[in-house]
Amino acid sequence: MDMLYKVVVEPFVFMGEAPDLLIQTLWEGLVSGVLYALIALGFVLIFKASGVFNFAQGIMVVFSALILVGLYEKGVPAFLALILAGVAMLVLAMVVERVVLRPLVNQPDIILFMATFGLTYFLIGFGELIFGGNPREMITEQLFLPQGTTEVDMLGGMVRFQHLDIAAAVIASIMIGLLAVFFSKTRIGRALRAVADSHKAALSVGISLNQIWVIVWFAAGIVALVAGIMWGARSGVSFSLQIIALKALPVLILGGFTSIPGAIIGGLIIGIGEKLGEFYWGPLVGGGVETWLAYVIALLFLLYRPQGLFGEKIIERI
Amino acid sequence: MLYREAGQFKTNYVADSAIFPLREDRIGLTLIILAAYALAFLGNSFLLQAVMIPFLVFSLAAIGLNILTGYTGLLSLGTGAFMGVGAYACYKLMTAFPDVNVIVWIFVSGFFSAAIGALFGLPSLRIKGFYLAVATLAAQFFLQWCFIRIPWLVNYNVSGALDAPLRTLFGIPIMGPNATPQTRYLVVLTIVILLTWLASNLVHGRIGRMWIAIRDMDLAAELMGIRPLQTKLLAFAVSSYYCGVAGALLVFLWYGGAEYDVFNINQSFFILFMVIIGGLGSLIGSFFGAALIFILPIVLGIVLPAILEPFGMSVGADVIEHLRFMIVGALIIFFLIVEPHGLARLWQIGKQKLLVWPFPY
Amino acid sequence: MRAPDHPVMSKGDVLLAVENVSLGFGGVRALTDVSFDIRKSEIRAIIGPNGAGKTSMLNCINGFYYPTEGRITFKGVKRPKMRPYVAARGGIARTFQNVALFKSMSTLDNIMAGRSIKMHSNFFWQLFRHGPAMKEEVEHRRFVEEIIDFLEIQHIRKTPVGRLPYGLQKRVELGRALAMEPELLLLDEPMAGMNLEEKEDMSRFILEVNQQYGTTIALIEHDMGVVMDLSDRVVVLEYGRKIADGTPAEVKNDQRVIDAYLGVAH
Numbered sequence: 001m002d003m004l005y006k007v008v009v010e011p012f013v014f015m016g017e018a019p020d021l022l023i024q025t026l027w028e029g030l031v032s033g034v035l036y037a038l039i040a041l042g043f044v045l046i047f048k049a050s051g052v053f054n055f056a057q058g059i060m061v062v063f064s065a066l067i068l069v070g071l072y073e074k075g076v077p078a079f080l081a082l083i084l085a086g087v088a089m090l091v092l093a094m095v096v097e098r099v100v101l102r103p104l105v106n107q108p109d110i111i112l113f114m115a116t117f118g119l120t121y122f123l124i125g126f127g128e129l130i131f132g133g134n135p136r137e138m139i140t141e142q143l144f145l146p147q148g149t150t151e152v153d154m155l156g157g158m159v160r161f162q163h164l165d166i167a168a169a170v171i172a173s174i175m176i177g178l179l180a181v182f183f184s185k186t187r188i189g190r191a192l193r194a195v196a197d198s199h200k201a202a203l204s205v206g207i208s209l210n211q212i213w214v215i216v217w218f219a220a221g222i223v224a225l226v227a228g229i230m231w232g233a234r235s236g237v238s239f240s241l242q243i244i245a246l247k248a249l250p251v252l253i254l255g256g257f258t259s260i261p262g263a264i265i266g267g268l269i270i271g272i273g274e275k276l277g278e279f280y281w282g283p284l285v286g287g288g289v290e291t292w293l294a295y296v297i298a299l300l301f302l303l304y305r306p307q308g309l310f311g312e313k314i315i316e317r318i
Numbered sequence: 319m320l321y322r323e324a325g326q327f328k329t330n331y332v333a334d335s336a337i338f339p340l341r342e343d344r345i346g347l348t349l350i351i352l353a354a355y356a357l358a359f360l361g362n363s364f365l366l367q368a369v370m371i372p373f374l375v376f377s378l379a380a381i382g383l384n385i386l387t388g389y390t391g392l393l394s395l396g397t398g399a400f401m402g403v404g405a406y407a408c409y410k411l412m413t414a415f416p417d418v419n420v421i422v423w424i425f426v427s428g429f430f431s432a433a434i435g436a437l438f439g440l441p442s443l444r445i446k447g448f449y450l451a452v453a454t455l456a457a458q459f460f461l462q463w464c465f466i467r468i469p470w471l472v473n474y475n476v477s478g479a480l481d482a483p484l485r486t487l488f489g490i491p492i493m494g495p496n497a498t499p500q501t502r503y504l505v506v507l508t509i510v511i512l513l514t515w516l517a518s519n520l521v522h523g524r525i526g527r528m529w530i531a532i533r534d535m536d537l538a539a540e541l542m543g544i545r546p547l548q549t550k551l552l553a554f555a556v557s558s559y560y561c562g563v564a565g566a567l568l569v570f571l572w573y574g575g576a577e578y579d580v581f582n583i584n585q586s587f588f589i590l591f592m593v594i595i596g597g598l599g600s601l602i603g604s605f606f607g608a609a610l611i612f613i614l615p616i617v618l619g620i621v622l623p624a625i626l627e628p629f630g631m632s633v634g635a636d637v638i639e640h641l642r643f644m645i646v647g648a649l650i651i652f653f654l655i656v657e658p659h660g661l662a663r664l665w666q667i668g669k670q671k672l673l674v675w676p677f678p679y
Numbered sequence: 680m681r682a683p684d685h686p687v688m689s690k691g692d693v694l695l696a697v698e699n700v701s702l703g704f705g706g707v708r709a710l711t712d713v714s715f716d717i718r719k720s721e722i723r724a725i726i727g728p729n730g731a732g733k734t735s736m737l738n739c740i741n742g743f744y745y746p747t748e749g750r751i752t753f754k755g756v757k758r759p760k761m762r763p764y765v766a767a768r769g770g771i772a773r774t775f776q777n778v779a780l781f782k783s784m785s786t787l788d789n790i791m792a793g794r795s796i797k798m799h800s801n802f803f804w805q806l807f808r809h810g811p812a813m814k815e816e817v818e819h820r821r822f823v824e825e826i827i828d829f830l831e832i833q834h835i836r837k838t839p840v841g842r843l844p845y846g847l848q849k850r851v852e853l854g855r856a857l858a859m860e861p862e863l864l865l866l867d868e869p870m871a872g873m874n875l876e877e878k879e880d881m882s883r884f885i886l887e888v889n890q891q892y893g894t895t896i897a898l899i900e901h902d903m904g905v906v907m908d909l910s911d912r913v914v915v916l917e918y919g920r921k922i923a924d925g926t927p928a929e930v931k932n933d934q935r936v937i938d939a940y941l942g943v944a945h
Contacts (some may be wrong), residue, residue, distance in 0.1 A: 053448055103655040110393065111654055114594055115449055117587060118650025125643025133636070160445045243583075286467045295456035302445050302453060333815065367894045519808035523816060524800070527792045531781050538779035541741065542859065543767035543796035552802075599783070 011280035018159030025279045026272060031165045035234075038172045038227045039248040040255065040263040041179055042220040047257045048183070049216040050101065050193040051109060055116040058245025060221060061122045064089055065228030066131045067236045069139060078142035086216020089221025090214075097213045105209070124239065135238035138229060140164065145233060168230040175226055179219075180260050192216060247274075250298030268296045323408045323671045337522050351511065358504050366499040367572075369616060374613050375567045378602035380592040382560025383515050387590070390553035391520055392442055392535030396454035397561055397589045399461035402581030404431040404562025405569040406463035406471045409480050412570075413473055420485040420493055424509065424566050431562025432555040434461070434659075439554030443547045459581055465578035481575040493570050502571045509567065513560060518601055520556070529553055530599070591646055595653050597662025606661035610649070615642040690720040693755075694863060694895050695740065700749035702735055702919075709735040710919045712749070717863070720893045722885070724906045726929075727916035728939055733899045734776065737865045738917070740897070741773055742766035753863075768796050772861035774852045776868045776899075782841035787849050789840055790826060793858030794819045826854045830884060846877045853884065864888070866898045870905055878902065882909055907931065916941070 011036045039061060046054040054060075067088050071081035100115050140147065146163035183189040195202045195212050203209060231241055251270050255262025274293050282289045319341045328334040338344045357370065383397050408427035412420055438457040442450055465471060472478055484494030491497040492505050520526055528549045531539035540546055569576040588611060596607020619638050626633060657663055695717040702710040710732045717723045725733050738744045739751060742763040751758045753769065772793075779788050798819060805811035827833055830850050835843060840851055849869060856864055869885070870878045882905060888894050900906050906913060906927065913930045915923040917939040923930045930936055 020447045100651055100655075107654075107658075110447060111658060113393075113451075114590075115651050117590070118647045118654070120647065121587065121591075121643045121650070122647025125640045125645075125647060129637065129640040129644065246455070249455065252448060253452055288463055288467060292456060292459035292463050295452065295459055299441060299453045299456045302449055303441055331817045331824075335820065337808075370781060516806045519806055523800070523805050523808055523812060524795065524798050525805050527784070527788055530784055530788075530794060531792050531795075534781035534783055535779050537743075537763070538775070538781070539792070540763045541767050541773055541779075542793055542855070543764050544792075545764050 006284060007281070014280060018058070018157060019155040020159050021279075022091070023155065023159045025275050027159065027161065027165070029272030029275035030268065031169050031271070033268040034169045034172045034264075035227060035230055035267075036248055036251045036271050037267025038223060038230070038263045039245050040174060040251040040267055041176060041260065042223040042227070043248060043252055044258060044260060044263050045179070045216055047222045049076075049195050050213055052101070052116065053109070053257070054220065055113065057102045057220065057224060057248065058091070058242045059120045059127070060089070060224040061204040061228040061231065061245045062128050062237070062239060063092075063123050063228075064221060064225035065138065065232040065241070066127055066136075068225070068229065068239050069136045071130050071309065072139050072142065073136075078139055081139075082143065085225055086222060089225060090218045093214050093221055095215035096217055097210060099160065101213050102210065120242075124242070128239065129205045133239060135236045135240075136232075138232035138237055140233045143229065145229075164233055168234070171226065172230065175223065176260065176264060182219075183260070188212075188215065226295060247294045250294040253298040254301055270297060273297055321669070321675070323673055335389045335522075338520055353449040354507055354511075355504070358500050358507070363499045368502045369613065371503050371506050371572045372568075373608055373612055374506050375572055376589065376592060376608040377605045378510050378513060378567065379561050379564035379589050380596060380608050381514060381601055382557045382564060383589050384593045384596075384599065384601065385517065385521070385529070385560065386553050386557035387601065388593055388603075389526060389533065390529040392439075392550060392553060393448065393451040394454040394557070395451050395583070395586050395590065396438065396457035396461070398581040398583060398585030400431050400435050400558040400561040401565030401568065402461060402465055402578070403434050403558070403586065404428055404565035404587050405480060405576065405581070406465060406568065407562065408566035409432065410471065410473075412483060412485065416483070416485075419487065420570075421487060421505070421509075424563060424570075426447065428559040428562040431565070432559040434499065435558025435561075436551045436555040439551050442550045442554070455583075458586055460579060462578060462583075465581065479577045479613045480569050482573075486566050495574070497571075506567055506571050509563070513563065514601065517556075517560070518557070521601065525552070533599075539643060588646075591650055595649055595660050597660030598658075600660070600662035602665065603660050603662030606665065611646055614645060615639065618642065618645075690718075690893065692719050693717070694719045694753070695897075696752040697736070697740075698750050698752070700736075700739060700746040700751065702732070702739060702744055703747050706806055708919055710739070710746070710916075713916065713919070713921045714749075715914045715921060715924055717895060717897055717924045718912075719895055721911040722889050722896045722898060722909055724898045724900060724910035724912060724913045725916065726900065726906055728904075728920075731916040732919040733916055734867055735919075737745070737773065737867055737897070737899065740766075740863075740865060741771060767859065770862035772856040772859040772863075773865040774849070774856050776871065776927055778845070778848045778852050779791065780840045780852055783839060785837045785839055786832060786843070786854075787823065787827070789811070790823045790854045790858045791819065793855035794823060795867060796859060802810065821898075823858060826857050829857075829887075830854050831880075846873050849873070850881070850884075853881075857888065862895060864894050864896045866896060866900075868899050868901065870900060870902055878905060885909060903931075905932055 017287070039057060042057045042060070046052055046057070052167055064085055068081050068085040071084055072078055076084065100119060101112075104112055104115055125301065146167050148163050150161045150163065153267065157301065159228070183192065191207050191212055192215075194205070194207060194244050195209060202212075227245075228237070231244065235244070246272065248267075251263060251266040253266070254269055255266025257262070274290055274297075277293045278287070278290045321340075323340060326339070326341060328339065333339070338347060346668050358366070361370065379397060379401055382400075383394065386394050404427045407430035408423050411418075411423040414437060415423070434457075438454065441453050445453055466478070469478070472480060475481075482493050484496060485492060489504070490501055492501050521529070528539070528544050531542065531544055532546060532549050532553075536546055539549075565581065569580070573580070592611045593604060593605030594607070595610055597603025615638055616643060619635070620642075622633050622638065646656065653660055693716045698714050698717065700710055700713045700879055701708070713732075713736065725732055725736060742761045742765060745760040755770075764883070765944065781792060784792065798815055800812040800815045804810050808816075827836060830853065832847065832850055832854065835847060835851075840848055843851065849871075853869065856866075866885070870881055873881065885896060886899070886909065889896055898906075898910065910927055912925060913923070913927050914921060915930055915933070915936050922935045922939060923933045925933075
């Protein structure tokens with residue numbers, strides 16, 4: 001009885017008692033939600049265009065951030081390093097297309113999915129080899145990302161808004177908007193959608209699959225770079241970021257693998273849900289709930305709606 | 319000439335459905351098993367401790383995952399956690415009932431893993447493909463969290479880690495600080511041979527057919543009257559059993575103790591890689607895959623310094639680890655492109671060629 | 680091959696009755712108010728132009744879909760919504776338009792898979808592959824070998840079916856369905872993609888199964904010659920509705936059927 005009260009009632013009471021803390025938690029959930037959505041978008045890009053579920057998206061986030069920081073440490077000026085990091089992601093996209101995607105064209109999706117596992121581990125090893133495993137700081141000042149905090153008095157207490165977080169949320173939202181426009185309005189965007197539907201059909205109307213794939217993986221690489229900068233600024237650049245990036249998977253499950261609005265909403269649900277869960281219910285069980293809550297939320301969701309919020313209902317045809 | 323099918327006629331169905339129909343195969347298998355036992359007395363301690371015991375343990379885990387992912391087609395990323403359940407269950411049982419022989423507890427701990435595995439397998443009726451993989455990630459992270467946060471599992475000890483208490487069999491120490499690599503190797507070898515034999519029987523019979531049917535076309539399987547949920551749950555249960563026993567063996571008969579981090583997501587991925595490279599849906603492939611992925615860093619650790627030494631360069635253990643990740647990652651992609659059925663298929667092709675040797679075809 | 684279990688019904692009784700069945704998915708109406716019956720031991724053809732709803736009808740009988748309206752009675756009992764494996768255990772077997780074989784398994788294993796409902800040895804004996812498990816394996820192997828002899832596919836017994844030509848795959852699929860010893864066998868375009876010789880073979884098998892073992896057969900087929908020769912009665916569907924029902928001779932001369940196939944505007 002007491003336990004029941006603790007779980008079902010107390011957290012809400014706490015929420016009501018200190019609304020400023022609630023807003024703080026909601027804000028932080030929102031920011032991580034938007035950033036999860038950004039990572040998820042990288043997945044969606046690649047999946048929409050090539051049907052490949054790129055498990056390596058997470059490591060691409062880390063890898064791109066590492067290149068940026070690593071170059072800067074070697075003395076390259078910040079913005080040049082940024083451009084070079086982008087170029088590196090283009091090179092990566094080309095290599096992946098040539099070495100992984102082209103030989104595996106027409107294989108079942110699960111084979112391609114497993115190939116991205118291989119890619120992930122290769123990049124982890126490669127990244128650690130070149131840059132070493134030490135955590136690093138993101139070069140926020142040099143990139144003119146805002147520092148500092150604004151404290152707002154509200155609701156009987158105080159809520160802190162880190163400027164970095166605000167900038168992250170804004171930048172991520174802009175990127176998401178750009179991607180959405182890119183997909184629906186441009187010629188290349190249409191070609192991407194054609195390729196996602198059917199490789200063979202796209203080929204037969206003269207769309208160059210190889211080019212499209214390079215473009216799309218490059219775009220995903222840029223998205224990963226931006227996400228890497230933002231996450232790195234908030235949590236430092238290290239390989240543990242990869243585990244955070246894995247959380248984009250539950251986001252995709254909620255939002256569907258092909259829907260941009262789905263990725264956003266999924267990201268927000270997971271981000272906010274996770275933070276609320278950790279802050280209000282976490283202490284009951286000793287904390288650390290953030291490591292698995294996102295997945296369990298996704299799992300419960302899957303049981304209820306196997307196709308996610310925005311996915312299409314799967315009708316099996318015989 | 320040495321390896322021939324000709325002249326071996328099967329006169330009844332029992333003989334025709336034998337798992338090793340060729341006499342040469344049966345002889346070869348017997349020789350390998352005898353050699354494995356002989357190794358306990360002939361091999362040096364380092365070989366046994368650092369190579370053979372872990373190779374056997376990982377092969378067992380790979381067999382477990384192969385049953386789930388290879389035979390039944392259910393991709394699972396929770397292998398590490400299921401191994402952990404077996405290890406922790408074994409620990410609790412051993413310490414709660416120290417008088418019962420520990421071998422019994424090793425076999426029993428698998429059942430706990432099986433139960434948890436079946437529980438996390440329940441969603442598999444409605445969820446497929448990589449959605450299911452993400453659901454197994456839920457199992458992986460949740461169970462790992464449990465290993466840290468539930469101090470009861472480690473009997474409230476301060477370090478939070480598992481340790482291997484002293485246990486004996488027929489008076490000889492097989493677990494704990496006094497157990498020699500030789501005795502531990504013999505125990506692990508026997509357990510692995512026994513469990514592999516059972517797995518082989520299962521996959522070659524009615525149940526194996528049901529699993530493969532579900533993998534190949536689950537709708538058609540259902541039309542044969544095969545119940546999909548029961549079959550998938552059975553796959554989860556049996557698979558997790560094997561992983562659980564492997565986990566117990568890993569902690570108590572190999573490492574001698576472990577922290578929760580041993581059963582992390584990297585472990586899950588590495589066992590999956592063993593299964594992919596070795597061959598999905600092949601028991602012998604599990605052994606091949608474990609050998610390649612596990613022995614690789616050891617070989618690297620010996621070969622690389624040897625090559626670089628004349629140049630005055632040395633490589634640290636961490637560099638070897640990074641190279642291992644890179645090589646394994648590259649191998650996965652390589653195998654998926656070149657031979658998605660893994661080393662097991664290459665082995666089969668080799669045997670086919672041997673059947674007609676010295677003729678080309 | 681031993682005869683199926685002693686039939687509950689005698690030849691001529693209604694085995695399956697479809698009454699006012701309608702089926703819709705979202706905005707699409709696959710079937711509208713279809714009624715017909717299938718009598719024990721007859722060969723019933725279901726024909727009609729493409730998109731008429733023939734496969735959907737079989738899917739309803741099979742348990743894949745449940746009619747949005749109407750009902751289906753099997754052996755006199757109204758069928759509730761059920762999963763396909765329940766229908767299978769009730770004595771209904773089926774083949775598919777796009778051969779649904781287990782591609783990585785051999786012919787023998789595929790047909791043995793069809794014996795799954797008849798195999799009951801428990802898990803424990805399966806672990807040891809001995810005793811009851813082995814006895815059962817041999818007994819069912821014997822049965823399956825008879826089916827293999829019957830369908831003349833001995834030479835491809837151990838070949839993985841993914842490597843077989845299309846015509847042989849369809850034969851293996853028939854074998855797998857027969858292994859279930861069904862009371863009602865649903866065949867979805869068993870002759871599709873076959874040449875004349877293969878069609879003659881397949882027709883011979885279908886007739887033998889029906890005449891020797893009394894298996895009731897419902898058959899979707901486009902080849903009119905086959906339909907006329909093989910079937911006892913024919914049901915004609917068009918755009919999800921029944922437009923004719925009777926013997927092959929009656930149906931052949933029905934004006935509505937002729938119009939449907941020739942595409943006269945109505």
